[in-house]
Amino acid sequence: MSDGGVVLRRCDGDRVRSDHALRERIAAVYTTVFGEPPYEEPPDRGPRWAHGPLVRHAALPGFELVCAERAGALLGFAYGAIGRDDSWFAGYIRERAPREVAEAWLGGHGELAELAVDPQERGRGVGGALHDAVVEHLEQLGTGRVILVTQRAATAARALYAARGWRDLAELAPGSVLMGLRFTKGDAG
């Protein structure tokens, strides 16, 4: 990161589930970031997500949230966990991706979710640093491979992922792309 004073803070699932104030701060960034195109989520989506799905995700094995902060202000966040083969998300992928993709990528895989940086803080390496911190965590857990779903129209995120070795695996719905990253060099997957 080129911007001084930015620190990354790692939070485990217990912390996320017990710290209501942290989730409120995450909700505010979520609302700002995902209220923009191409997402255009409604303003109440951030709090509903931060006190609902995020709390459930925080119970997943290997869950870790990484926050980027400057002087206590939250600039962005991302999180990851070990994916469950019997989860709703895995079922969603199995229904929509080619069978060989599901077989090669699901099961003991890592999942990267919700990379978000406040619009005023972009272009200075915060998003890349958050991505790298979560991916490093998932690699250390021995997952071997990580998946995510993103929108084709999310051009900045797509460029960030491509520059870090992610590749497209399948189109799950119009404009919604499953991407994958393998840690082992030479594994064609």
Ligand SMILES: CC(C)(COP(=O)(O)OP(=O)(O)OC[C@H]1O[C@@H](n2cnc3c(N)ncnc32)[C@H](O)[C@@H]1OP(=O)(O)O)[C@@H](O)C(=O)NCCC(=O)NCCS
């Ligand atoms: C994607 C996002 C997190 C990037 O955050 P950021 O702090 O601006 O990213 P960085 O400054 O660390 O840039 C990292 C890389 O991203 C890519 N990138 C970032 N912004 C870009 C843009 N506007 N256009 C093209 N590529 C871009 C580049 O590859 C860049 O590499 P570089 O440093 O060699 O130039 C941010 O744009 C964001 O929050 N977008 C909205 C939310 C979103 O789409 N999240 C993904 C959900 S799956």
